[in-house]
Amino acid sequence: MTASDNAISTELLDWYDRHARDLPWRAAPGQPAPDPYRVWLSEIMLQQTTVAAVKPYFAKFLHIWPTVEALAAAPDDQIMAAWAGLGYYSRARNLAKAARVVAELGAFPETEAELRKLPGVGDYTAAAIAAIAFGERAVVVDANVERVVSRLFAIEEPLPKSRKVIRTHTDAITPECRAGDFAQAMMDLGSSVCTSRSPQCLLCPLSRHCEARMAEPEHFPFKAPKKEKPIRAGQAYWIEREQSVWLVTREGTGMLGGMRALPDDGWSAKGDGSSIPPFDGEWAEAGSVSHSFTHFSLDLSVMVTRTEQEPAIKGEWWPLDRLEQAGLPTLFAKAARRVLAG
DNA sequence: GAATCGTGGTT
DNA sequence: TAACCAAGATT
Numbered sequence: 001m002t003a004s005d006n007a008i009s010t011e012l013l014d015w016y017d018r019h020a021r022d023l024p025w026r027a028a029p030g031q032p033a034p035d036p037y038r039v040w041l042s043e044i045m046l047q048q049t050t051v052a053a054v055k056p057y058f059a060k061f062l063h064i065w066p067t068v069e070a071l072a073a074a075p076d077d078q079i080m081a082a083w084a085g086l087g088y089y090s091r092a093r094n095l096a097k098a099a100r101v102v103a104e105l106g107a108f109p110e111t112e113a114e115l116r117k118l119p120g121v122g123d124y125t126a127a128a129i130a131a132i133a134f135g136e137r138a139v140v141v142d143a144n145v146e147r148v149v150s151r152l153f154a155i156e157e158p159l160p161k162s163r164k165v166i167r168t169h170t171d172a173i174t175p176e177c178r179a180g181d182f183a184q185a186m187m188d189l190g191s192s193v194c195t196s197r198s199p200q201c202l203l204c205p206l207s208r209h210c211e212a213r214m215a216e217p218e219h220f221p222f223k224a225p226k227k228e229k230p231i232r233a234g235q236a237y238w239i240e241r242e243q244s245v246w247l248v249t250r251e252g253t254g255m256l257g258g259m260r261a262l263p264d265d266g267w268s269a270k271g272d273g274s275s276i277p278p279f280d281g282e283w284a285e286a287g288s289v290s291h292s293f294t295h296f297s298l299d300l301s302v303m304v305t306r307t308e309q310e311p312a313i314k315g316e317w318w319p320l321d322r323l324e325q326a327g328l329p330t331l332f333a334k335a336a337r338r339v340l341a342g
Numbered sequence: 343g344a345a346t347c348g349t350g351g352t353t
Numbered sequence: 354t355a356a357c358c359a360a361g362a363t364t
Contacts (some may be wrong), residue, residue: 026359044362053350143358226357253347351358353354
């Protein structure tokens, strides 16, 4: 660590002591580390997800399952339903698996290398938990850090190829002590000052160190162009009997895997659905909903029928007055609203 | 290494 | 408003 690197971490930590955000899963600067369960849970939820979106889910999970042992004992469908709406459902599937591993171990692993073995815990999350919950000096690189470091050192190589050099620079400015506070300080800086668009350089404690400061910081980090998003078409099927609707549980690890859902015609990221209903009958279109996923958009047509018989597809009758508790992902919650709105 | 995997807020 | 983006992991 050069003198300049040292100044960066020192000045950032000083800024953090005065400006740290107060977040439910976080200890105040300099305070004892929070419960590893809280740190882990928040880090999983925060993957590619905003603080505002996570807050109510974090509170709900902690209320229902106050400990990792309680979470480990919960059935999958309850965990999946509680996660509904937060997105990236493989996180919830891995959350359940990891909880059971930790419960079996008796406690959370305390090193970056051991944490990295938990399902759903990758390079970033292992480093973050090790630093924040256990005080290990780990190099924590998330999208905020990538942006801040790209600007600090005016890295012109585009992401994702620049990841290696970004990590090297991050390692150089990571202090031996308070690595957890340092990581959180970098993330606070990235989310509130060194923002993607319109960075607030006048408020930045690191501006005097920033090589991009006199250029155009908002142009960093450079990024490879992204592919265009196709529009797919599909159908979902609303099968109603008395005051219940037939819900399925989606299989596998693909789109919305493990989540309760309306039956559909097999639409996917690869192509349109078949438009073939699950059985012959009198189907009427109740309307359509548009939904945008990460790599494609979907126009979903919602087909409705009434029946007295048990559909031949695996599923369950779900009472309409308890539909909120089914834990439908947002796409199907939208479809349900469309039907029920008439 | 590139694709896959959600959602809601911001600009 | 369409595009961009967020405390990434997995295959």
